[in-house]
Amino acid sequence: MTAKCTLCDDGGWVCEDHPGRPWEGARACSCGAAGAPCPWCNVPAEGETPRMLDGFKTEVDKYGWKQPRKRTGLSFGGWVG
Numbered sequence: 001m002t003a004k005c006t007l008c009d010d011g012g013w014v015c016e017d018h019p020g021r022p023w024e025g026a027r028a029c030s031c032g033a034a035g036a037p038c039p040w041c042n043v044p045a046e047g048e049t050p051r052m053l054d055g056f057k058t059e060v061d062k063y064g065w066k067q068p069r070k071r072t073g074l075s076f077g078g079w080v081g
């Protein structure tokens with residue numbers, strides 16, 4: 001594949017605290033912060049959910065999607081949108 005996103009290493013997610021580092025993969029940020037959708041390749045359209053990582057379920061309710069966290073799975077504190 002040549003269309004590799006160098007921001008998130010094609011994971012679709014970056015570190016929330018360090019948006020220049022991927023959240024998954026060999027170069028993943030290890031600070032433990034929550035993930036944020038990659039602003040280059042994983043920007044959800046209005047009313048849509050961002051692409052989720054393997055192992056994380058997208059949970060969507062009337063409040064929108066929930067942000068996953070590396071340590072605890074799905075977070076109930078990080079609302080976006």
Ligand SMILES: [Zn+2]
Pocket residue numbers: 015016017018021029030031032033
């Ligand atoms: Zn980080």
Ligand SMILES: [Zn+2]
Pocket residue numbers: 005006007008009010011012013038039040041042
């Ligand atoms: Zn990306």
